[in-house]
Structure formats: C-alpha cells, structure tokens
Amino acid sequence: MIPAIIQTALTSLRRDRGALALSFVLPVAFFTIFAVIFGGRRDATPRITVLVVDEDRSAASERLVKGLENERSLHAELRPAPKKGAEQPEYTAITAEAAVRAGDAPVAVVIPHGFGLAPISFGEESNRVAVQLLRDSSDMVASQVIAGLLQKVAMTAMPDIMVEQGTRALDQYSGGLTPEQRRRMDEAIASLRNAPAGNGEGNSQDASDSFGAGILGVRTRDVVGENKNNPMVSFYAAAIGVMFLLFTASGAAGALLDEAESGTLDRVLSSRVTMTSLLAGKVCYNTLLAFVQLVVMFLWGWAVFKLDLWSHIPGFIVMGLCTALAVATFGMLLASLCPTRAQLGALSTLVILIMSSIGGSMFPRFLMPPAMQKAGLMTINAWAIDGFTKVFWRDEPVTHLWPQVAVLLVTAAALFVIARRLSRRWEYA
Amino acid sequence: MPTHNHMPLRIEALVKRFGGVTAVDGISLEVKAGESFGLLGPNGAGKSTLIRSIVGRVRPNSGRILVYGEPAESPSARAALGWVPQELAVYPRLTSRENLAAFGRYHGLAGNELQQAIAWCLEWAALADRADEVVNRLSGGMKRRLNMAAGLIHRPRTVLMDEPTVGVDPQSRLRIFEMIEGLRREGMAVIYTTHYMEEAERLCDRIAIVDHGRIIALGTSDELIHSAFGSRREVAVRFADSGEPGAAWMEQHGGRRVNGMAHFTVEQPAEIATLLQGAARQGFEVLDVTLHRPNLESVFLHLTGRELRE
Numbered sequence: 170m171i172p173a174i175i176q177t178a179l180t181s182l183r184r185d186r187g188a189l190a191l192s193f194v195l196p197v198a199f200f201t202i203f204a205v206i207f208g209g210r211r212d213a214t215p216r217i218t219v220l221v222v223d224e225d226r227s228a229a230s231e232r233l234v235k236g237l238e239n240e241r242s243l244h245a246e247l248r249p250a251p252k253k254g255a256e257q258p259e260y261t262a263i264t265a266e267a268a269v270r271a272g273d274a275p276v277a278v279v280i281p282h283g284f285g286l287a288p289i290s291f292g293e294e295s296n297r298v299a300v301q302l303l304r305d306s307s308d309m310v311a312s313q314v315i316a317g318l319l320q321k322v323a324m325t326a327m328p329d330i331m332v333e334q335g336t337r338a339l340d341q342y343s344g345g346l347t348p349e350q351r352r353r354m355d356e357a358i359a360s361l362r363n364a365p366a367g368n369g370e371g372n373s374q375d376a377s378d379s380f381g382a383g384i385l386g387v388r389t390r391d392v393v394g395e396n397k398n399n400p401m402v403s404f405y406a407a408a409i410g411v412m413f414l415l416f417t418a419s420g421a422a423g424a425l426l427d428e429a430e431s432g433t434l435d436r437v438l439s440s441r442v443t444m445t446s447l448l449a450g451k452v453c454y455n456t457l458l459a460f461v462q463l464v465v466m467f468l469w470g471w472a473v474f475k476l477d478l479w480s481h482i483p484g485f486i487v488m489g490l491c492t493a494l495a496v497a498t499f500g501m502l503l504a505s506l507c508p509t510r511a512q513l514g515a516l517s518t519l520v521i522l523i524m525s526s527i528g529g530s531m532f533p534r535f536l537m538p539p540a541m542q543k544a545g546l547m548t549i550n551a552w553a554i555d556g557f558t559k560v561f562w563r564d565e566p567v568t569h570l571w572p573q574v575a576v577l578l579v580t581a582a583a584l585f586v587i588a589r590r591l592s593r594r595w596e597y598a
Numbered sequence: 599m600p601t602h603n604h605m606p607l608r609i610e611a612l613v614k615r616f617g618g619v620t621a622v623d624g625i626s627l628e629v630k631a632g633e634s635f636g637l638l639g640p641n642g643a644g645k646s647t648l649i650r651s652i653v654g655r656v657r658p659n660s661g662r663i664l665v666y667g668e669p670a671e672s673p674s675a676r677a678a679l680g681w682v683p684q685e686l687a688v689y690p691r692l693t694s695r696e697n698l699a700a701f702g703r704y705h706g707l708a709g710n711e712l713q714q715a716i717a718w719c720l721e722w723a724a725l726a727d728r729a730d731e732v733v734n735r736l737s738g739g740m741k742r743r744l745n746m747a748a749g750l751i752h753r754p755r756t757v758l759m760d761e762p763t764v765g766v767d768p769q770s771r772l773r774i775f776e777m778i779e780g781l782r783r784e785g786m787a788v789i790y791t792t793h794y795m796e797e798a799e800r801l802c803d804r805i806a807i808v809d810h811g812r813i814i815a816l817g818t819s820d821e822l823i824h825s826a827f828g829s830r831r832e833v834a835v836r837f838a839d840s841g842e843p844g845a846a847w848m849e850q851h852g853g854r855r856v857n858g859m860a861h862f863t864v865e866q867p868a869e870i871a872t873l874l875q876g877a878a879r880q881g882f883e884v885l886d887v888t889l890h891r892p893n894l895e896s897v898f899l900h901l902t903g904r905e906l907r908e
Contacts, residue, residue, distance in 0.1 A: 432685030436748070439653045439681050440704035441673065597657040598616070598650065 187515025195519050202526045206537050216244040216539075217311045220265040220277035223247075225298075227285020229330055233300075233319075236326025237278065240318055246274070266303050266392050270563055272555075275308035275535060276315050277392075289323055289334050289384040299386030305393040307404060307562055308535050316387055323385040329358045331384065393563055402474040404533065407557030410466045411492060411550045412521065412530040414459045418500030419517035421455045425504045426513060429595055444596050448505075448589055452497045459493035476561070483567050484560030491577040492553040498584035499549060505591035524548040552576045604667030606631055606678075606756040606787040607652065612661030614647055614811075621647040622658070623811035629756070629789055634782050636802030637791040638894060640904070644811035645791040646684060649760045652789075653681040665756070677705070680754035682746045684761045688733055694720065694744050695729040698751050705752035719747035722777060739770025746777065756787040763797065775800060795894035807898055814901050819894060826900045827892040830863040833870055834890075838883035847880060856905060861896075864889075 182188055221237055223230050237245045249257040249268070260268065265277035279301040287297040300319060304312035324331055336354045340346050346354070428434040437447060467485065470476035478485065503520070507513040525531055527541060528550025534542050545551040556573030559565040607629040614622040621644045629635045637645045650656040652663055654671050665675035688697045698716045707715055720726040723743040733741060746762055759778070763771045778801055781788055792798055798805050799819050807815040807822065815822050836859055837843065848855060851873060853862040864870055867889060877884055892900075899905060 431690075432683050432687035433689060435650075435655050436681065436683055436687040436701070437704055439655055439676065439679075440701065440752075441676065441706050442704045598647075598655065 185511070187512050190519055191515050195522065198519075198523055199526065202523070202541075205541060206532070216242055217276070217314055218244045218246060218274040219311075219315055220260050220268055220274045221245045221247050222260045222262050222265045222277065222279040224262065224282050225280050225284040229285040229288040229327055230280040232326045233280060233284075233288070233322060236322035237318070239326075240322060242314070243318065249273075262301070262303075269303050269305050269392050271565075272305065272393075272558070272563060275305045275311035277303040278315065278319065279303065287334070288327060288330055297386045299388040302387055302389040303392045304389060306391045307393065307401070307558070308533070310536070312389065316389065319387055320385055333358050334384075402470050402476045403561030404554070404558060406466055406470040406476060407488075407554045407561075408530040408550070410463050411496065411528075411553045412525040414462055414493065414496045415499060415521045415524065415549070416517065417462060418455050418459055418496040419503045419513065419521065420500070421458055422451065422497075422500035422504035423510050423513045425451060425501075425592075425595075426507065426510050430510075434595055438596070444592055445589060448501060448585070448592060452494070452501055452585060455497035455500055456490070456493045459496050460489050463489045463493065481560050481564075484565075484570060485557075487567055487570055487574060488553065488556040488560055491556070491574050491581075492549070495549045495553070495577040495581045495584070498581040498588065502584045502588040502591070505588045525550055527551075529554045549577065549580060552580075604664070605629060606633075606666060607635075607789065608662075608664040608667075609648075609652070610662040610664075612648070612651060612658050612663065614644075614651060614656055614658045620811050622651065624661070625808075625811070625813055626661075627806055627813065627816070629787055632782075632785045632787055634778075634788040634790065634801055634803045636798040636805040637789065637808055638793065638795060638798045638805050638898070639791075639808035640793055640898075643793075643808045645808055646760055647811075648808070649681070649758050649789070649791060652758060653679055677752065678755050680749040680752065680757040682749035682757065682759040682762050684764060686741050686745050688741070688744055688748055690734045691732060693730045693732055694725050694736070694740075694747075697733060697744060697748055701748045702751040707752060715751050715753060718753075719751055722750070722780065723747040724773065724777075737770075739766055739773065742766050742770065742774065743777065746774070750781075754786075756789065757781065758789045760791050761793070762790075763792070763794070795898070798894060805894065807894070807901065809898075809902050815897065822894060822897050823892050826897045827863060830865050830892070831867075832890055832892045832896050833862045833864055833873065834888045835860045835862065835873075835877075836885040836887075837877070838885055840883060843877060843880065843882045847876075847882075851876070854899075854903060856899060856903070861899065863892075 182192070219237065221234055223234050234245070234247070237243055246260070248259045249264075251257060260277070262279045262281075265279065268274055269277050281298055281301060283298040284300065289297070302312060302316060302319075304315075306312070332354070336346070336351075336358070340351075425434065428437070434447075438444060463485075467476060467478050471478040500517075503517050504513055507516055525548075527537075527545045528534075528548030529545055530550045534545050534551060534554075537545065552573045556570050556577070559570055559573070560567075605628050607627075609625055609627050612622050612625045613620065623644070625644075625648060627635075637648065639645050647656055651658050652665070652670055654676065663670035665672075666678050668675045668678075670679075689700065692700065695716060698719050699712065702712045702715055717726075720729050723746060725740060725744060725747065728736060728740060733744065736744065742762060742765075746759070749759075750757060762778075763774055766774065775797075778788060778790070782801075788801070790798070790801055802819075804816065804818055805822060806813045815825070817825065835853075843853075843860065848860060851862060853860050855861075862873060864873070870887065870889060874884060874887065895905065
C-alpha cells in the first residue's frame with residue numbers, strides 16, 4: 170500500500186515542473202547565493218571602499234595613506250574615477266563628505282592639518298590631532314572595520330613614530346632616559362623609519378581589537394543619517410515592501426490566466442476591448458494596488474517605527490509609483506509567460522525570491538561581493554531600494570532620483586512590450 | 599455601417615485548420631433577418647470553431663464572414679453581434695448586476711443607457727431578485743442565464759449561442775428555451791449550436807447539420823427529414839446477442855447497425871411483418887421493435903452512420 174502511495178506521489182511530482190523547481194532548484198539557488206555572500210570565499214571577499222583625504226601632507230600622513238592603500242581589505246580612493254579619460258582632482262574634506270552623502274562610498278577618512286605633529290599618542294590625547302571618519306551610518310560594518318584598520322595601519326605603517334612617541338612617553342613618565350639609552354632608541358627609530366610601509370599582511374582583527382581605544386585619535390561623524398530615529402527602518406520598509414509587491418503583482422496578474430481559463434477573456438476580447446487596452450488596464454490596476462500596499466507599509470513604519478514619512482512625500486510618491494509600475498509590468502510578464510496559474514505560482518516564487526536575495530531585499534547589497542552587487546542591478550529590487558534610500562536616508566531631492574526613475578520606467582516599458590507580445594497567444598486561435 | 603438591407607450573417611467558403619486538423623472545412627451559409635438558425639452536430643464537429651470565427655476569436659485560414667455586410671472583425675460587426683460562449687464566462691466574485699455593468703462598459707455603454715440595458719437583461723434572465731447576489735452563490739441554471747444575459751447587454755441585433763444548455767437541469771433548460779423564444783418574438787436573429795436534436799427542432803427555423811467541419815445537410819427540420827427519408831418511417835429492432843443478423847442480411851434489407859440496434863426504414867407498417875418474418879426464418883431472435891417517424895437524429899444517423907451524441 171505504502172509503495173503505491175509513494176509511486177503515485179512521485180509520478181505526480183515528476184509531471185509538476187513547478188513543484189519540481191520549487192523542491193530542488195530554489196533551495197540550491199538560495200544556498201548558492203547565501204554561500205557566495207557569507208561563505209567567506211577568499212576570492213570574493215568584499216573590499217570596503219574608503220575615500221582618503223590627506224590635508225596634512227606630512228611624512229606621517231603620507232605613510233598612513235600608503236598604509237591604507239596597501240591594506241588588502243580596503244579599496245582606498247584618493248580621487249574620483251577619471252571622467253571621459255580626464256583625471257579628477259583629489260578629494261577634499263568637503264567633496265569626500267558629499268561623496269559619502271551621495272552613497273559613492275560608505276566612509277571617508279580625513280587626515281587633518283597638524284596630524285603629523287603628533288600622529289599617535291600613548292598619553293594624554295589633548296595634544297594629538299584626530300583623524301576624522303565621515304561615515305554613512307546605514308553601513309554599520311564598513312565604519313567599524315575602518316576604525317579598527319586605522320589603528321592597525323598606524324602601527325604597521327608608522328612603527329618608528331609609534332616607538333618615538335612611546336619613548337617620549339617613557340622619558341616623560343619614568344624620570345628620564347640616560348644619554349646612552351636615548352642614543353640606542355634613536356638608532357632603532359631610524360632603522361624603523363627606513364623599513365617599508367605596512368603591507369596589510371597582519372591580522373586586522375587583532376590590531377583593531379588590541380588598539381580599539383586607539384593609539385591613533387579617531388573622531389567619527391555620521392554624515393548621513395545623523396538625525397534618523399531608526400536608521401534601518403526606511404531601508405527595510407523599501408526592501409521588504411518591494412519583495413511583497415512583486416508577489417502581489419504576479420498574483421494579481423494571474424487573474425488574466427483565470428479569465429483565459431474560464432472563457433471570460435474571450436468574451437472581453439469579443440467586445441470593444443483590445444488586448445493592448447486590456448493589458449494596460451490591468452497594469453494600471455496592479456500599479457495602484459502595489460502603490461497602496463507601499464503606502465500602508467510606510468504608514469505603518471511611520472506609526473510604529475517613527476519613520477519620517479511626511480517630510481519625504483514627493484520622493485515617496487515618485488519612487489512609489491515608479492516601483493509599483495515596474496512590479497506591475499513584471500507580474501504581467503510572468504503571467505503572460507505561464508500557461509497555468511500553478512506554473513505562475515511556482516515560477517514567480519522562484520524568480521522573486523532569487524531577485525529579492527540578490528537585489529537587496531533580504532540583506533543590504535553592500536554586504537555582497539562586488540560581482541553580486543553588480544548582478545543585483547539587474548533586479549527591480551535594487552533600483553527601487555536605492556531610490557527609497559536616496560529619499561529617506563540621504564534626504565536627496567526628487568531630481569536626484571532620475572537614474573532610478575529612468576531605469577524603473579524603461580524596465581516597465583520593456584516588460585510591457587514583451588508581455589504584450591507574449592499575450593498574442595490569447596488574442597486569436 | 600451595417601445596414602438593414604444586408605443579411606445578419608453571410609459566410610463564404612470558411613476554412614480553419616489547427617495544425618493538421620481541419621476544424622471548419624469550407625462552410626458557406628447565410629442567416630436571414632429575424633431567423634433562428636441552428637447548427638446541429640456532435641461534439642468536435644466544428645460548431646464552436648465556426649461560432650468563434652464569427653465573433654473574431656478565431657482567425658480563419660481562408661473564406662469570408664460578413665455581418666450585416668461588414669467584415670466580422672470590424673467594430674460595427676462586433677456591436678451588431680452578441681455572443682454567449684459555451685463556458686460560464688462571467689466574473690465569479692462579482693454580482694449579476696456588476697457583471698452586466700462590466701460587460702456593458704466593455705461594449706461602450708455608459709450612464710442611463712447602461713442602467714436600462716442592465717435592467718432589461720436582469721428582467722429577461724429572471725434574475726432581478728438576485729441581481730445583487732455574488733455569482734458564486736447562484737445556482738447552475740441562474741449562472742447559465744446570467745451568462746446568456748451578458749452576451750446581450752449591448753442589445754445586439756444578432757446573437758450567437760454556443761450550446762447554452764450544457765449541464766443545465768430540465769427545468770432550467772425550459773426556462774432558457776422561453777428566453778430564446780422571447781428574443782425570436784422581438785425579431786432578433788439567433789444562431790444556435792447544439793448537439794440535442796430536440797433543441798434544434800424546437801428553437802430553429804432552419805438547421806445546418808455539421809459533421810467533420812462541413813455542412814452535410816441544410817434546411818428546415820421537415821425538409822431535412824423529407825430529403826433523407828421521404829415518406830418512409832424508421833424501424834429500430836433489437837436482436838438477441840445469440841441470434842444477430844449478419845452484414846449481408848442487413849444490407850439486403852437496407853438496414854444498418856448502430857450501438858447494438860438495427861435500423862430499417864419502411865413505407866408502410868405492414869412491411870414490418872415481412873421484415874420480422876424474414877428474420878425469424880434466418881433464426882435471428884428479436885427482443886423488441888419500435889416504429890417511429892424519423893427525426894433529426896435519424897437524419898444524422900442516415901447521413902453519417904453515427905449517432906449525434908457519439
């Protein structure tokens with residue numbers, strides 16, 4: 170009896186391609202995505218981009234900069250990428266802050282004037298000039314890593330200065346060195362000074378932990394999100410919102426398949442309604458539905474998590490409508506691709522979960538390896554989340570949303586055209 | 599614009615193939631104003647494909663369809679035609695009134711005109727008291743009637759009904775007949791497909807018998823029967839399994855065997871005795887005999903050798 174039941178179930182599963190895909194393809198796809206992101210593959214470890222501004226131009230600051238440049242886990246940028254082949258001027262404190270605000274990098278290190286006079290200190294901190302860390306607090310990982318690495322680089326890139334400062338402290342607090350002791354210390358410092366700058370081979374975790382309090386003065390300032398009540402709420406409202414919008418849109422678009430199956434679609438198309446106007450009408454409805462869903466989500470965020478919705482209304486409306494339109498056309502494409510509701514359910518689950526994981530709906534894209542971050546840009550999720558982040562996190566004006574708006578609108582138009590072509594199968598027999 | 603001088607429907611040499619299967623094979627016909635025209639044939643004969651071609655849901659491979667003189671795909675033809683599909687093509691989560699409003703708007707109705715059309719349809723389909731009931735909660739017969747009403751919401755001059763009584767209980771079927779007869783009294787041209795010969799006999803002025811995508815006979819019910827049988831009557835004989843006549847004996851007496859029954863025709867009832875005596879002489883055991891006037895079922899049997907409901 171039991172073998173017969175197993176055999177029947179297996180035969181049914183074998184013929185249900187959607188269920189097969191959900192059973193075997195989806196778990197493997199998800200495992201792969203998570204493994205690539207969190208599995209610690211060495212060749213895929215994400216490097217943190219840090220903007221470096223050297224205002225001091227001293228020997229010590231130059232060595233600190235070199236140390237940061239040599240650090241493997243960092244991608245230190247002194248100047249923006251060349252535009253049309255023309256080299257750009259180096260970052261200043263102002264341009265670096267603007268770049269962090271714009272989301273070009275999660276953190277900037279500014280080495281201020283006077284840093285070289287007392288780069289590190291073992292004693293009182295009043296006489297040293299602190300390095301400034303300008304950070305985007307939405308990326309909580311990057312600034313912590315940089316803060317630790319700065320301490321490590323200070324040791325590995327400036328060992329002579331560390332010993333010199335240590336000797337001074339010893340001299341000051343121990344009652345004074347003998348001339349012979351001072352001579353030997355000076356020789357050691359000279360030899361350290363001639364040694365090559367740190368190459369970042371050391372154990373960065375040990376360094377940041379051991380000198381967490383810091384031989385290097387570091388002053389951190391949030392340049393983005395400094396006044397936010399709950400930094401990640403707006404991110405997750407957008408991220409989770411877009412994922413569920415995609416599910417809703419594909420479900421709503423599935424009504425087309427129900428109508429085709431029941432014969433209602435035939436009856437509608439025998440009236441004055443054309444296939445194009447029918448699809449357009451359904452996309453409009455699904456767009457409104459998705460937009461209302463976003464409104465409910467953000468209202469909840471405002472009511473419960475103090476999300477600052479009211480001062481971002483124009484940006485919210487622009488991003489909300491563009492996102493809703495893109496997901497509505499995406500749902501319509503899936504529906505016109507699938508012959509049955511069951512297949513639509515399986516395909517949409519598969520595609521939407523994968524899109525959401527690489528597009529940043531499940532975890533922020535800055536945690537992903539660069540290649541996956543780029544792949545994420547193929548998804549509606551990534552562009553929608555970037556747009557909402559600009560609005561709610563970076564407080565950027567609506568005009569700055571044009572790249573996201575353009576991509577979402579062009580995507581929507583392209584998806585609609587493809588869905589229209591695919592829907593020809595319903596038009597005539 | 600369609601004019602009243604043109605026939606409601608004129609089909610010329612229509613052909614529709616699906617892959618290697620020819621569903622409609624060169625059909626030509628005309629439907630006159632106010633006429634009730636039946637397409638009678640078994641399942642798979644090509645009736646629905648023909649209807650779907652007329653309402654623009656199937657694109658023919660060749661041939662021409664004119665509705666009041668205009669091509670079938672033209673907006674004026676669409677406005678002039680009403681279509682009641684075989685499936686229950688209504689929105690199950692809307693009420694009857696909401697369904698009629700939706701299909702009315704799809705046909706371009708609005709305002710007062712729409713409200714009047716809805717009221718007429720609800721009255722015609724005897725659904726006025728259930729107008730605000732969600733379709734899912736209506737009985738099968740009510741759903742069928744709503745399905746029909748939705749095809750008439752834009753008050754077309756010709757209506758095509760594709761087996762509207764499929765799956766309907768006898769009482770609801772009678773009600774549907776009355777609804778269609780009401781339309782005929784109003785002068786609407788009705789094109790009606792069915793595989794029930796009694797429906798065709800009751801509702802249709804002229805009938806086209808369709809088989810394998812072709813019209814194999816066309817005329818009034820009496821004309822069809824007369825052309826096939828003249829004044830002869832039909833005798834159906836059931837023989838016992840142990841003593842059935844062979845093919846040669848059947849052929850000699852002009853009979854044919856269908857579904858276990860032997861069918862013969864006779865001019866006079868007295869010929870039955872001769873037939874039965876011949877059978878007895880051969881040792882064939884007769885279980886029962888019926889004599890009846892040929893009907894459309896007999897015509898179909900006569901023309902194809904098969905029963906309508908095979």
